[in-house]
Amino acid sequence: MSTLLVIAKEPRPGRVKTRLTPPFTPEEAAALAEAALADTLAAVAATPADRRVLVLDGAPGPWLPPGFDVVPQVPGGLDERLAAAFAGCDGGPALLVGMDTPQVTPELLTVDFADCDAYFGPAEDGGFWALGLAAPDPALLRGVPMSTPVTGAAQRARLAGAGLRVRELPRLRDVDTAADAGAVAAEAPHGRFAAALTRLTTPMTTTATTATTAR
Structure with missing residues (x-):
């Protein structure tokens, strides 16, 4: 039985994408997080799998498509939460x-x-965006330093040290900063995330242009 897991936070202002603030407000950052999550869930929903699970910190909202089991994240560091997933x-x-x-x-x-x-x-920031295990073993994640520039290297080394045959997926860019948001939206211009970013940044562009013209 194959399982696709998505680990996520409920997109609430002040709790998600805090590095987008500024230039975005907490509400705008949460809107971008919701769009990113919706795009991710849509891709997972369209991928063949026996089971799809959202491992969630928070409560599900209207952004959750059908076909997902929702389980709460366990307390502890990210390594413990990933291991539990x-x-x-x-x-x-x-x-x-x-x-x-x-x-x-x-x-x-x-x-x-x-x-x-x-x-x-x-991931381009030194972490990782995906991890797949043929025989999931929580010990492969526990104790790996998370949210550091060497997280990806440490996790990759843990897999190699266990004697696993590892296949690499393409390197992707996480959305952490406004620059990341623009680059990722350009890679997927037809998604919800790109549409949300355009909606939020168009007024900024218009205002800046008007101010320049007035001077």
Whole structure:
């Protein structure tokens, strides 16, 4: 049985995408987070899987499509929360992604463990956007330093140290800053995230142009 996992926070102002503030307000940052999550969930929903699970910090909202089981994140650091997400997969193959890469596609998420034990998707900021395990073992994540420039390297080394055959996924850019948001929207211009960014930044552009013209 194959499982697709999405680990996410409820997109509430002040709790998500705080590095987008400024230039965006907490409400705008939350709107961008919701759009990113909606794009990610749509890609997961369109990817073949036996089970789709949203591992959520918070409560589900209207952005959640049908077909997902929702389980709460456990307390503790991110390594513990990721480990617990894999522990709930009953030992079957699983691929986990976050909510920070709305440019993901079903093609990227369709993996085959026939000739490997793990999939690893590095992120440009030094972390990772995807981790797939043919036989999920929470010990492969516990103790890995999270949210650092070496998180990806440490997690990749943990997989290699366990003797796993690892297949690399393409390197993607997480949405953390306003610059990231613009770059990711350009990669997926037809998604909800790109539309939300355009909606929020067009007034800024118009105001700036008007001010320049007035001078």
